[in-house]
Amino acid sequence: MESITKNAISIEKVQSSKIALVDFDNLAFGSVFSDHMLVCDYRNGAWENPKIVPYGPISLAPAAKIFHYGQSIFEGMKAYKDDTDSIFLFRPKDNHKRFNISASRMSMPELPEEYFMEGLKTLLELDKAWIPQSEGSAMYIRPFMFASGEGFHASPADAYKFMICLAPSGPYFAGKVKVLIEEKYSRSANGGVGYAKTGGNYAGQFHPTQLAKSKGYHQVIWTDDHKHENIEEAGAMNIFVRIGDTLITGPTSDRILDGITRKSVLEVAESEGIKTEVRTITVTEVVAAAKDGSLKEMFGAGTAAVISPIAGFGYRDTDYELQEVENSYAALFKKRITDIQYNRAKDPFGWRVEV
Amino acid sequence: MESITKNAISIEKVQSSKIALVDFDNLAFGSVFSDHMLVCDYRNGAWENPKIVPYGPISLAPAAKIFHYGQSIFEGMKAYKDDTDSIFLFRPKDNHKRFNISASRMSMPELPEEYFMEGLKTLLELDKAWIPQSEGSAMYIRPFMFASGEGFHASPADAYKFMICLAPSGPYFAGKVKVLIEEKYSRSANGGVGYAKTGGNYAGQFHPTQLAKSKGYHQVIWTDDHKHENIEEAGAMNIFVRIGDTLITGPTSDRILDGITRKSVLEVAESEGIKTEVRTITVTEVVAAAKDGSLKEMFGAGTAAVISPIAGFGYRDTDYELQEVENSYAALFKKRITDIQYNRAKDPFGWRVEV
Numbered sequence: 001m002e003s004i005t006k007n008a009i010s011i012e013k014v015q016s017s018k019i020a021l022v023d024f025d026n027l028a029f030g031s032v033f034s035d036h037m038l039v040c041d042y043r044n045g046a047w048e049n050p051k052i053v054p055y056g057p058i059s060l061a062p063a064a065k066i067f068h069y070g071q072s073i074f075e076g077m078k079a080y081k082d083d084t085d086s087i088f089l090f091r092p093k094d095n096h097k098r099f100n101i102s103a104s105r106m107s108m109p110e111l112p113e114e115y116f117m118e119g120l121k122t123l124l125e126l127d128k129a130w131i132p133q134s135e136g137s138a139m140y141i142r143p144f145m146f147a148s149g150e151g152f153h154a155s156p157a158d159a160y161k162f163m164i165c166l167a168p169s170g171p172y173f174a175g176k177v178k179v180l181i182e183e184k185y186s187r188s189a190n191g192g193v194g195y196a197k198t199g200g201n202y203a204g205q206f207h208p209t210q211l212a213k214s215k216g217y218h219q220v221i222w223t224d225d226h227k228h229e230n231i232e233e234a235g236a237m238n239i240f241v242r243i244g245d246t247l248i249t250g251p252t253s254d255r256i257l258d259g260i261t262r263k264s265v266l267e268v269a270e271s272e273g274i275k276t277e278v279r280t281i282t283v284t285e286v287v288a289a290a291k292d293g294s295l296k297e298m299f300g301a302g303t304a305a306v307i308s309p310i311a312g313f314g315y316r317d318t319d320y321e322l323q324e325v326e327n328s329y330a331a332l333f334k335k336r337i338t339d340i341q342y343n344r345a346k347d348p349f350g351w352r353v354e355v
Numbered sequence: 356m357e358s359i360t361k362n363a364i365s366i367e368k369v370q371s372s373k374i375a376l377v378d379f380d381n382l383a384f385g386s387v388f389s390d391h392m393l394v395c396d397y398r399n400g401a402w403e404n405p406k407i408v409p410y411g412p413i414s415l416a417p418a419a420k421i422f423h424y425g426q427s428i429f430e431g432m433k434a435y436k437d438d439t440d441s442i443f444l445f446r447p448k449d450n451h452k453r454f455n456i457s458a459s460r461m462s463m464p465e466l467p468e469e470y471f472m473e474g475l476k477t478l479l480e481l482d483k484a485w486i487p488q489s490e491g492s493a494m495y496i497r498p499f500m501f502a503s504g505e506g507f508h509a510s511p512a513d514a515y516k517f518m519i520c521l522a523p524s525g526p527y528f529a530g531k532v533k534v535l536i537e538e539k540y541s542r543s544a545n546g547g548v549g550y551a552k553t554g555g556n557y558a559g560q561f562h563p564t565q566l567a568k569s570k571g572y573h574q575v576i577w578t579d580d581h582k583h584e585n586i587e588e589a590g591a592m593n594i595f596v597r598i599g600d601t602l603i604t605g606p607t608s609d610r611i612l613d614g615i616t617r618k619s620v621l622e623v624a625e626s627e628g629i630k631t632e633v634r635t636i637t638v639t640e641v642v643a644a645a646k647d648g649s650l651k652e653m654f655g656a657g658t659a660a661v662i663s664p665i666a667g668f669g670y671r672d673t674d675y676e677l678q679e680v681e682n683s684y685a686a687l688f689k690k691r692i693t694d695i696q697y698n699r700a701k702d703p704f705g706w707r708v709e710v
Contacts (some may be wrong), residue, residue, distance in 0.1 A: 155564075
């Protein structure tokens with residue numbers, strides 16, 4: 001079946017909510033989960049009807065291919081509540097679209113838009129009391145799919161599970177980060193899976209990131225795997241560099257994720273009359289700009305952190321600090337985007353979707 | 356705890372064995388599982404005591420990081436039974452060593468050798484009736500570890516599960532394979548995770564392999580991600596090329612798995628007086644050798660298939676066939692290695708380990 005109505009989603013509610021146990025003023029990121037979750041199985045070449053059930057353990061065969069061959073994809077989204085308790089999503093259809101792009105690269109079945117959107121809205125309505133309202137907090141939404149089909153043959157599974165979990169969350173990062181430009185490890189290959197939101201892209205970053213942390217940095221700036229000459233991503237985020245008054249970000253490719261915050265930043269910049277360049281950023285030019293003072297800002301952009309300002313970077317045993325700037329682009333983009341997300345401002349772009 | 360005795364492994368046996376339901380004369384690869392499995396949890400910075408329990412579903416939180424961030428590693432091994440019902444493993448400590456190399460790259464805890472070896476032997480003894488004895492069949496052993504710790508923060512998990520499952524299996528491939536030299540997609544990046552046996556390396560291969568299959572090939576020959584000039588791996592196996600009477604394989608690197616069958620082939624070749632070269636293999640030289648007739652053999656080497664002879668390859672819309680050769684290296688290596696594995700011949704290398 002390719003379409004679904006809200007009525008086709010079965011709902012089993014919790015007997016009693018856990019919400020009273022949660023301290024909404026001190027939420028970490030993604031570590032508390034709401035009362036319900038959505039589960040939808042793909043078997044015999046078709047998606048079955050989605051079910052909303054109490055959040056809780058799932059049971060899988062040890063031979064399920066998720067444990068062996070890494071067929072897993074996900075999206076990161078947020079839901080926001082305004083002063084009148086209305087609920088909003090931010091560009092949710094773009095997440096659905098990217099979810100299917102990831103699915104295709106990982107040989108997993110595409111999910112019809114109705115399953116994604118109706119499932120998400122129904123789940124959010126049910127658990128709307130869990131959406132936090134304090135500054136910087138939001139309901140983090142995690143749609144994900146993995147191979148539940150079994151077997152030790154290294155080939156695509158014959159069954160998959162799509163799920164959505166909700167995690168009321170505080171801010172992802174606290175404060176500015178110090179980053180290290182990576183020259184040994186790499187995030188992705190030409191012709192690889194770097195543009196897909198698949199689990200392996202993240203696990204592969206942990207070790208280099210831990211090494212960077214042991215040297216006093218918070219994160220790694222990824223460069224190309226061939227000569228480490230070009231700046232590609234900032235940890236699990238897209239990267240932006242401001243040299244003079246020009247905002248620069250790398251082009252998306254099969255190595256670089258087509259970030260929704262990234263493209264929102266570019267659109268806000270255009271509407272603000274900020275000069276933007278989407279082109280390869282070289283390490284050489286960034287180091288030179290840091291030395292001559294024209295490097296005004298660097299920041300990561302992603303759903304979890306929205307905008308993550310970079311305080312400085314390390315490269316070949318030298319640390320480069322970025323001075324505070326007036327009229328910070330990072331601050332401007334964060335304000336413009338979050339104002340739209342939280343329904344505090346008009347949305348000339350049509351990004352906000354009321355649930 | 357860093358060491359363990361067999362007594363520390365708790366055993367819960369099945370009430371009744373499923374073995375009578377299995378057709379041992381028609382085993383597929385890795386799709387039937389023995390009565391028991393081993394489970395060992397890592398929590399609070401330490402490995403707990405391993406448990407052997409009936410093979411069956413495992414329960415995990417939906418926020419377990421295996422579903423989101425791809426922290427998973429595995430090994431492929433086999434157990435063999437000879438005519439006297441003695442059981443043998445092949446270079447098992449090399450698998451353990453590589454398991455820990457993979458663990459380190461994926462920011463997962465290393466597993467002490469005793470846990471691996473004693474757990475494996477205890478499990479195999481319990482399910483030894485499941486080890487098939489027909490030609491080409493063996494007990495496929497799947498040790499694996501994944502992130503069971505929870506949270507949507509993209510960082511290493513705080514808990515892991517190590518498991519061993521056993522799958523009595525027939526041959527991995529039936530017959531010779533036709534392969535396609537890949538020029539668009541890639542398996543691994545310089546500085547990436549290609550040398551680790553981690554799930555994502557396999558999931559990333561499925562889509563290109565499916566495309567190759569749709570063109571009539573069985574598998575992809577991976578080339579470097581930069582210019583696709585060098586031959587690196589054959590699907591999920593290491594690759595060997597015989598030009599004239601010289602056996603050539605690529606050097607291991609951070610892109611290429613340090614295969615146990617690969618190094619066994621090199622050692623057998625040396626003992627047989629076959630000239631070997633471990634060096635970069637270019638697509639150009641293989642195509643030239645195919646054209647001038649000096650390309651005698653190509654084959655993949657890996658635990659599952661042992662030796663997988665290649666019948667021909669496609670490159671830029673041209674197919675190159677390999678003629679049958681007398682005194683095939685592939686056949687020789689397969690015989691030498693499997694004779695040692697099944698205890699049909701002396702083992703001058705010290706590879707065979709009796710359980």
